[in-house]
Amino acid sequence: MASLTTTFTFGPHDAYHCPSLTLRVEAQNIQVSFQAGTNAFTSSDFDMGVLHSLYSRPIIGRLTLRYTYNEVKREITVCSSDYPSADGMTLITMPQDTAEACFEHAAPCGFLADECYKNSAWNYHSQLMPGAATYMKQVVRNANDALIEALRNIPNLTVVVRELFPKLEQAVYHDLCVVFESGVPTAIYNPDLHAVLGAHQAVGLPESTFAGSATWATNSPFSNVNGSTSDPKPNRETSWMNVWRAVWGADPAQCSSYHFNGYNCNGNLIGGHIIAGMVRQSVTRGSNDVYIIPICNSHNGTNQYMEVVSNDKAVRLTGYLNSPAGLFRVEKQTL
Ligand SMILES: [Zn+2]
Structure with missing residues (x-):
């Protein structure tokens, strides 16, 4: 069964820096392959910076989203950056070689207590790193907007944005x-x-x-x-x-x-x-x-x-x- 493939590009983002954290997202080219049906896509990992407050571990980023691709109708459905659904694009970040992950949704919602606050060291909503959460939100929203734009540029494809x-x-x-x-x-x-x-x-x-x-x-x-x-x-x-x-x-x-x-x-x-x-x-x-x-x-x-x-x-x-x-x-x- 043929899949739909595209590449979307987002970034670079200006660097964020405080004594405990440096965030620096270079321009990323994310390859996506959409399979027929309702499925989840998870990107390859990319570098996001360094968590100085945890042995200077690199921060790894990864994007995930759920979509529906109707191969017969050539129609793909994804969420807008404001659509408050668990299906929407999410930025997963984690210090390298740790089990601590934070989840940032493109939409202005989420469950911070479950998705960030439980971590002992990695929580960019912490007052240790003021402004870092805003940076993360911009990254994931820009990535989702870039994906939608890339989809709309694919010939002969109907793009539905929830x-x-x-x-x-x-x-x-x-x-x-x-x-x-x-x-x-x-x-x-x-x-x-x-x-x-x-x-x-x-x-x-x-x-x-x-x-x-x-x-x-x-x-x-x-x-x-x-x-x-x-x-x-x-x-x-x-x-x-x-x-x-x-x-x-x-x-x-x-x-x-x-x-x-x-x-x-x-x-x-x-x-x-x-x-x-x-x-x-x-x-x-x-x-x-x-x-x-x-x-x-x-x-x-x-x-x-x-x-x-x-x-x-x-x-x-x-x-x-x-x-x-x-x-x-x-x-x-x-x-
Ligand atoms: Zn007419």
Whole structure:
């Protein structure tokens, strides 16, 4: 089975120095080989400096992360540097030939008591080495950002970066919440209409259908998703466009497939529900194949396939229109 390989480069970082510790990370070229499926990657070791307070032992660094690589779809999924998951990139450091390791996550979180404080000599959060923790955080975040950039430069690869669902205006957020009646999606949540939700109703939260950002390779073909008859408001493109804007922090400049094959695009942009490939099709509820990408409303709904021409930035959906918790209340039947 073929693997996906790349090299990412980070550093050099300016030296940090105090009487107990010197940190100096030179430019590193890290080779990565991604195998199909969900796996962990661990880098080779690299030098990070010297721990003067422990017999001047060299400090060894090592990076690790979990990823998912779908070989058939040519899609790789990794965590953003702000995504608070144990799957995210982690910098493991240890004085050479000791059993003391510290763990630094790219995301601003962690379990310091378990991951640093237990060590008798190696703990860069200690007041013996002020500022060293900030240095470590910069190293691991820069490494993760460099990995994402390297992945986005690989031809013919879709890169999904897991991110937290963005904070939206309340009304915009409500427009993304689907009300299910006995397991069937029937309406968009509206606090005026749904002053009290009944025992047969459940609200599906958009966080659960949001996987993160995605970048597509130039010239990748994509097609419209057929409006699902089960979608209570199939044309929710405006709502999802707000998510796209929040994720990417910008307004789309033009249709992502602008003038592809001479198509006459207009300037009215919406967040189209699309799938990879040249064939427009329906998707079943719970599908993991749907993305949101800005297209003009002339392209929206067309049977013709499009290509990534002028914008490669998308939003990745997961579990499209899944019923909350996979449960629904079955009404009592009268005999
Ligand atoms: Zn267009």
